[in-house]
Amino acid sequence: MLKKSLKLGIATGVALATAATAATAAQCSNDTWKKVMAAGKLVVGVKADYKPWGFRDPSGKLIGMEADMAQDVADAMGVELEMVPVQSSNRMQFLEQGKIDLMIATMSDREDRRKIVGIVGPNYYTSGTNVMSPKAVGIKKWDDLKDKPVCGKQGAFYNKIVTERYGAKVIAFTGNAEAKQALRDKKCVAWVYDDSSIMSDLSSGEYNDFEMPLNSEDDNPWGLAVPLAEKNCVFGNFMSGMQYNWLSSGRLIELEKKWGIQPTKFLADKKELYKDWLAK
C-alpha cells in the first residue's frame, strides 16, 4: 500500500516536473528584452583585449568591429549602449548572471556553449586555427607538433583540440604579447591562434623570420549570444534579424575594411547568399 502510493507519488512528481520544463521552454517571459526597453539601456559584453574586434583606445573607450556592431544593435532598439569588457573565461557567466544582456565577444559557436547561452544564427563571422612558427623550425604539417611545446592564449577552445588531435603540449598565456615573447624566446615551436590575426602580424614586417606553414583548420563560425531563455523569443529572433541584415547589406564587409581586417570569403559569400532577389 505504502509502496504503491510512493510509486504513484514519484510518477506524479516526474510528470509535473516534465510539464514544468516544457512550459518554461514554450512560453517566453522576455525578461531581458523588457528590462532593456524599460531601462532604455542595453548592456553588451565585448572583448577589451582582442584587436581589432574589441579593444581599448588610449582614453579607455571600448572600440573595434564588435563594438560598432553593439552600437548598431542599440541604435536599432532605440536605447543607449553600455559596453562591459569580458574575457574568454567569464563571458558566458556574465550573460548567465545577467551582468550583460547581449554578448558579442569573438566567441566560436560550439555545441557545448549552445547549452549555456542562447547563440542565434546566422553566424556573423568565422575564423580558422593556424600556427605562427619560426621558418627555421620547418613545420610542414599539423602532426609535426606532436609532443612539442606550443604557445597559446588562455580560454581559446582550440588549445584543447591541438592537444587532443595532434598531441601538442600547449602552454597557455594570459595575453598574446606574452605568448609571442615566449615564441621568440624559443620556449615553444609555434604559437597557435586565429589565422586572420597571424596573417596581420606577418604582414606587419616585424615577423620576417616567421611563417604560417599549415592549412587552417576548424574553420569555426562565431556566434553572438543572448540569455538562453530568450533564444527563441523576442531578443533571440531580433538578433537573428540583425545578423541577417548585417550580412545581406554588406555592413560587416564595410566594418571589416574600417578596422583593417583582411577581407574574408565568408562575408562575401554570405552577402551573395542573402542578397535581395529584387535588387538590381
Place this chain on the structure above:
Amino acid sequence: MAMLKPIPGISSASATDMAVLKPVTVATPGSASDINFSRFVSDLPWWTLPALAAIFMMWPIAAYAQSTFTMADATSALIRWLPFLVFQGFVFNILISVTTMALGTIAGVVLGLMQVSPNRMIAQPAWLITQTFRNSPWLVLLFIVMLAFPFKIEIGSLTIQIPDWIKAVIGLSLPIMANISEVVRGAIASVPSGQWEAAESLAYSRQQTLWRIILPQCFKRMIPPWMNWYAILTMATPLVSLLGVEEIVTLSQQAMAAENSRPELLVPFYGFCLVIFFAYCYPIARWTIALERKYTVKL
C-alpha cells in the same frame, strides 16, 4: 629542590618601570608586528626609482637591437597609455587597498581584542580564526571568496549586485584582518604588566583599564606595523587581476593588446607597473620606519 627565583629583567621581562636591566627582545621571525618589508624598502637608496625607470625604458633597444620597433616607439606607446593606466588602473588599486585596509582594520581590531579576552570561550576561537587566515595563501582566500559569494543578493524585491571588486576587497581583507588582529594582540602584550597592576590597585575595572590606560599606549605602537601591512597589501592588489577585476595589470594587458601585442612592450609596461607601485610604497616605508624609530625610544 626549589626552583631558583627568576630575576626580573634578566630571566624574564621586568614587571616594573624602575631602572632595571631590560632583556634584549628580538622580534620573532614571522611575527605580525615586525616590519621587515618596510625596512627593506626604506633602506633602498633614493635613486632606485629613476634607475628602475631608466632600465625599463631602455629595455627594447637592449633586447631587440635588430627589431624595427624602437625605444621611441615603446616610449610613445607608454606615454599614450599613461593617463589611462594611472587614472583608471592604479587609482583603482589604491581604492581597493584603502577599502580593504578599512575593512580589515575594523575586523582585525575586534578580533585582536577578542584574542586578549580572559574568557577562553572568546579568546580561543579568535586565536584560531587569526591563525587560519594569517597562514593561508592570499590567492586561495581570494578564489574562495570569489566563488563562494553570490554575485547578487535579493532582499525581497530589492536586488543588490555585488561587483567583482567588492568580492576581491572582502577576500583580501581576510588576511589583513588576521594580521591586524596579531598586531593588536602584540601591542597589548607589549605594554608592561605594571600598568595593569597599577590600574587594578586604583580600582579600575578590566574594561576601564583596557580602554583608558592600555589601548591609548598601544595606539602609537600599532601605527608602524599597521602601515607596513598597508604597503604589503597595496603590493598585493594586482592579484585581483587573476580574477578579472580591472586594475592596472589587467588594463596594461589590454593596452598591450591594443598596441598589436608587441612583445617589446612587455618590459616597459610591466616595468611601469613596478615603478608606480614603488613610487607609492617607498614614501610610506620611509615614513613607517621614521615613526617606528620615534616611538620605540619612548618605550
